[in-house]
Amino acid sequence: MLKKIVIKVLMLVILLTGLNFVYNLTQYKRDLIDKCEQIVEIKNTQDSTDIFYFAESSNFNVRETDSIQNSISEITGFFFPSLKLTSINKPATHAGIYKEWLKNINVEKNKPKAIVVTLNLRSFDAAWIHSKLETQLQESVVLIQPFPNIINRFLLSLQAFENKTDEQRDADMQNDWRTTQLVFPFDFKYKTVRDWDVSYGQYGWDMPDGLPEKNKILLTCHYIKAYAFNLNENNPRIKDFDEIVGWCDKNKVNLYLNLLAENIEYADSLVGKELVFLMKQNRDYLVKRYSKNNCVVVDNLEKVKGLEFTDQTWTTEHYGYKGRMIIAKNLADSLSKQFSKQYKKAY
Amino acid sequence: MLFNSLHFLIFLPIVVGLYYLLPQKFRWILIFFASCYFYMVFVPKYILILFLIIIIDYISALTIERVNGRLKLFYLIASLSANIGLLAFFKYFNFFNENLVSVFSLFGKEFHPLNLNIILPIGLSFHTFQSMSYTIEVYRGKQKAETHLGYFANYVLFFPQMVAGPIERYETLGNELKTVHKPLYQNFSDGFKLILFGLFIKMTVADNIAPYVNQIYAEPLKYNSLQVLLSVFLFSFQIYADFFGYSTIALGSAKLLGINVMDNFKTPYLSKSVSEFWTRWHISLSTWFRDYLYIPLGGNRVTIPRWSLNILIVFIVSGLWHGANWTFVAWGALHGLMLLLERYFSKLFKFEIKNRWSFLNVVLVLKTFIITSFIWIFFRAESFQKAKEIFKSIFNNHSVEPVNLNVLYALLFTGLIVLFDAFLYNSRLDSKLNSYKTPYRWAFYALLLFCLMTLSGTQKFTFIYFQF
Numbered sequence: 001m002l003k004k005i006v007i008k009v010l011m012l013v014i015l016l017t018g019l020n021f022v023y024n025l026t027q028y029k030r031d032l033i034d035k036c037e038q039i040v041e042i043k044n045t046q047d048s049t050d051i052f053y054f055a056e057s058s059n060f061n062v063r064e065t066d067s068i069q070n071s072i073s074e075i076t077g078f079f080f081p082s083l084k085l086t087s088i089n090k091p092a093t094h095a096g097i098y099k100e101w102l103k104n105i106n107v108e109k110n111k112p113k114a115i116v117v118t119l120n121l122r123s124f125d126a127a128w129i130h131s132k133l134e135t136q137l138q139e140s141v142v143l144i145q146p147f148p149n150i151i152n153r154f155l156l157s158l159q160a161f162e163n164k165t166d167e168q169r170d171a172d173m174q175n176d177w178r179t180t181q182l183v184f185p186f187d188f189k190y191k192t193v194r195d196w197d198v199s200y201g202q203y204g205w206d207m208p209d210g211l212p213e214k215n216k217i218l219l220t221c222h223y224i225k226a227y228a229f230n231l232n233e234n235n236p237r238i239k240d241f242d243e244i245v246g247w248c249d250k251n252k253v254n255l256y257l258n259l260l261a262e263n264i265e266y267a268d269s270l271v272g273k274e275l276v277f278l279m280k281q282n283r284d285y286l287v288k289r290y291s292k293n294n295c296v297v298v299d300n301l302e303k304v305k306g307l308e309f310t311d312q313t314w315t316t317e318h319y320g321y322k323g324r325m326i327i328a329k330n331l332a333d334s335l336s337k338q339f340s341k342q343y344k345k346a347y
Numbered sequence: 348m349l350f351n352s353l354h355f356l357i358f359l360p361i362v363v364g365l366y367y368l369l370p371q372k373f374r375w376i377l378i379f380f381a382s383c384y385f386y387m388v389f390v391p392k393y394i395l396i397l398f399l400i401i402i403i404d405y406i407s408a409l410t411i412e413r414v415n416g417r418l419k420l421f422y423l424i425a426s427l428s429a430n431i432g433l434l435a436f437f438k439y440f441n442f443f444n445e446n447l448v449s450v451f452s453l454f455g456k457e458f459h460p461l462n463l464n465i466i467l468p469i470g471l472s473f474h475t476f477q478s479m480s481y482t483i484e485v486y487r488g489k490q491k492a493e494t495h496l497g498y499f500a501n502y503v504l505f506f507p508q509m510v511a512g513p514i515e516r517y518e519t520l521g522n523e524l525k526t527v528h529k530p531l532y533q534n535f536s537d538g539f540k541l542i543l544f545g546l547f548i549k550m551t552v553a554d555n556i557a558p559y560v561n562q563i564y565a566e567p568l569k570y571n572s573l574q575v576l577l578s579v580f581l582f583s584f585q586i587y588a589d590f591f592g593y594s595t596i597a598l599g600s601a602k603l604l605g606i607n608v609m610d611n612f613k614t615p616y617l618s619k620s621v622s623e624f625w626t627r628w629h630i631s632l633s634t635w636f637r638d639y640l641y642i643p644l645g646g647n648r649v650t651i652p653r654w655s656l657n658i659l660i661v662f663i664v665s666g667l668w669h670g671a672n673w674t675f676v677a678w679g680a681l682h683g684l685m686l687l688l689e690r691y692f693s694k695l696f697k698f699e700i701k702n703r704w705s706f707l708n709v710v711l712v713l714k715t716f717i718i719t720s721f722i723w724i725f726f727r728a729e730s731f732q733k734a735k736e737i738f739k740s741i742f743n744n745h746s747v748e749p750v751n752l753n754v755l756y757a758l759l760f761t762g763l764i765v766l767f768d769a770f771l772y773n774s775r776l777d778s779k780l781n782s783y784k785t786p787y788r789w790a791f792y793a794l795l796l797f798c799l800m801t802l803s804g805t806q807k808f809t810f811i812y813f814q815f
C-alpha cells in the first residue's frame with residue numbers, strides 16, 4: 001500500500017507542477033492585477049526606476065481648488081529631473097504591506113537607488129492596526145507569498161490569511177484602548193485611551209444653547225484614539241518597519257522614511273498638550289530608532305500648518321498644495337545628499 | 348471549523364494519521380477530542396449544549412430500555428421534549444416573540460417580549476434530530492441502548508457530519524464507529540476523490556455563483572427581469588453545490604477513517620417530479636421525516652384527505668426545521684402542495700412516469716427544476732417582501748436597463764455541474780470513477796484541481812446549511 005501511495009503522491013506533485021505552469025501562463029497576471037495591482041506596477045516599472053516612492057492616500061488626494069494638482073511624489077520628482085521616481089500607492093497602506101511589496105523588487109535584475117516609504121503616525125495606532133480595511137490589505141499580499149503561484153491562489157480561495165471578522169477586529173481594537181497603559185513622564189489623570197476618550201466624550205464642549213457640540217466632540221475623541229499611544233518595539237508596525245530596514249540593509253538600498261505631517265495645531269487646541277507630547281515622543285522614537293546606517297527619517301511631523309490639511313473635520317494626512325510642496329521639498333532635501341549631482345532647484 | 352479552510356486541510360491528515368496509529372480501544376478518545384476541537388473552533392461555549400444533548404439522550408435510552416409500559420413512553424417524551432426544548436429555545440424563541448408582538452398588535456395591545464440575544468449554535472437542528480432518532484429507535488426496540496458514553500458521544504459529535512449532516516442513524520454510524528478499521532488504500536483513494544470533488548463544487552461552483560445571486564437578492568428591483576430570473580435559477584445550483592459539496596467532503600473525510608456515511612444527494616435536479624426530488628435531495632432529512640413523522644402520522648394508509656394533511660404537516664415542519672421564519676414555512680408548504688398536486692394529477696390522468704430517458708422525461712425534468720427553483724425564492728429571500736420583489740422584478744422589469752454584472756464563471760461552472768450530474772446519474776463519484784482507466788481518471792483530477800485551485804471564488808461564504 002505504501003508503494004502505491006508514494007507513486008500517487010509523486011504523480012500528484014508532477015500534476016501540480018504542470019498545472020502551476022499552465023496557471024502562470026494563463027491567469028496569474030490577471031489575478032495579480034485583480035488583487036494587488038501594485039505588485040504588477042513594481043514588476044513592470046522596476047527596470048527603469050531609480051527611486052520607488054511607496055505611499056498611502058496622502059499621495060493621491062489633493063484639494064480640488066488647488067491650481068497645481070501634483071502629488072507629493074510628482075513634486076519630489078521635479079527636483080530630480082534626470083531620475084525616474086515611480087510612485088506605488090494604495091489607500092490605508094502601512095509598513096506591513098510595504099514590506100511585502102519590497103520582496104517583489106528583483107534586486108538581481110535592477111536595484112533601485114533608493115526607496116521612500118511614506119508613513120503617518122496613525123498607521124501605528126490600534127485603530128489602524130485593527131482596521132476593517134486590514135482584511136483586504138492582507139488578502140492583497142497572499143498571491144505573493146513564497147510558494148508556487150497555484151498554491152498561493154488556492155490559499156486565497158481558502159482565505160488563508162489574517163481574515164478576522166469586523167466584529168473581531170472591533171473587539172481587538174476596543175481591548176487595546178481599554179487595556180494598554182499610556183505612559184507619561186508627568187502626572188496625567190487618564191491611564192488608557194478609553195478613559196481619556198470617554199472623559200472627552202462626556203464632558204466635551206457645549207454650544208451656546210447648552211447642547212453638546214457633537215462634531216467637535218467626535219473629532220476630539222478621534223484625535224485621542226488616533227494619536228494616544230506610546231511607540232515601542234512591540235508595536236507590530238515597528239516590527240514590520242524593522243523588516244523593511246533589514247531588507248534595505250541586506251540589499252544595500254538607501255531607505256527614506258517619509259514621516260508625514262500631522263495636524264498638531266488641531267491636536268493641541270482640541271485635546272491639549274498631553275496629546276501633542278505623545279505625538280512628538282513617538283516621532284522622536286522613530287527618528288532615533290531608524291536614523292542609522294542606510295536609513296534616513298524625513299521628519300515632516302510639524303511642518304504643515306493646520307489650515308493646509310484638506311480635511312478639517314478628520315485626521316487624514318491629505319494636504320493642500322502648500323502642504324504637499326513643503327513635504328516634497330523636505331524629502332527632496334534629504335534625497336539631495338545621495339543624489340547631489342541630479343538635484344536641481346525646482347522651486 | 349470550515350471544510351473549505353486551510354485549518355481543516357491540516358487538521359484532517361493529522362487526525363487520520365493518529366487514528367491509524369492508535370489501537371482501536373483508544374480511537375474513540377481521539378475522535379471525541381478531534382470532534383470537540385472541530386466544533387469549538389466556531390463558538391467554544393456551545394459545545395456545552397452538545398454535551399447536554401448527549402447526556403440527556405444517553406441516560407434516557409438506557410432508562411427506556413430498562414423500564415416497561417407507560418414509563419417507557421414517559422421517558423421517551425421527556426427525552427424528546429428536552430431535545431425539542433433546546434432547539435425551540437435557541438432557534439425559535441425570538442421568532443415566537445416576534446409573532447406574539449404581531450398577534451398582540453392585531454388586537455391593539457402592546458407586548459414587550461423578553462429580548463434575549465440568542466445566537467443559534469451551529470448545526471443544532473442536525474444534532475438534535477440525529478440524537479432523537481437514536482432514542483426513538485431504542486424506544487421502538489430496534490436499537491440496543493449504548494452503554495459506552497464515549498461511543499454515543501461520538502455518534503452525536505462525529506466531526507465530518509456533525510454540523511450539517513448527513514443525519515445518521517445509530518444503527519449505521521454507531522456500528523461504523525465501533526468497527527475496527529484498517530488503513531486501506533481504497534478508502535484513502537476514495538476519500539481523497541470525494542474531498543476533491545466536494546471542495547470543487549463548494550469553492551468553485553457555489554462560491555462563484557454566490558456573489559451574483561447575493562447582489563440581485565439584495566436589491567432585486569434594480570435589475571432586469573432576465574437577470575433576476577437567472578439569479579433564481581442560479582440559486583438552485585448554488586444551494587445544491589454548497590450543500591452537496593459539504594456532504595461530499597463529509598463522506599470523503601469519514602471514508603479516510605474507514606467510516607461509511609450515507610449519501611445525502613442523488614442528482615436531485617434530474618428528478619422528473621417533486622416527489623422524486625425529495626428522494627434525491629437531502630435524503631437523510633427526508634428519510635428522518637418519513638420514519639419519525641410521516642409514518643407515525645399514518646403515512647399513506649389513511650383516507651386521502653388525511654394523507655394530504657399528513658404530507659402538508661411533514662413539509663411545513665420540514666420548512667420550520669430549516670429556519671425560524673415564515674418564508675421557510677411557505678417554502679415547505681409549497682413543496683407539500685406541489686407534491687399533492689402531482690399525485691392528484693397522476694391519478695386523475697393515470698399518468699405514470701417511465702424510468703427511461705425520453706423527450707417527455709426531459710420536459711418533466713425541466714418542469715421540476717423550474718418549479719423547485721421558484722419555490723427556492725422563499726427559502727432564499729429574507730422576507731415575504733423580498734420574495735415579492737423578486738417576483739415583481741421577474742414579471743415587470745423587462746424594460747429596466749440590464750446592469751453590467753459578471754456572470755461568466757457562474758454560468759460556466761453551472762454548466763459543468765449539470766454535466767457532472769448527467770455523468771453521475773444514480774451513482775457516486777468514487778465508484779463511478781473507479782470504473783474508468785487511470786489516464787481518464789487523472790485527466791478528471793487535473794480538471795478538478797485546476798478549477799479548484801485557480802478559479803475558485805475569493806470571497807468568504809460559509810456553508811448555507813450551517814445556519815440550520
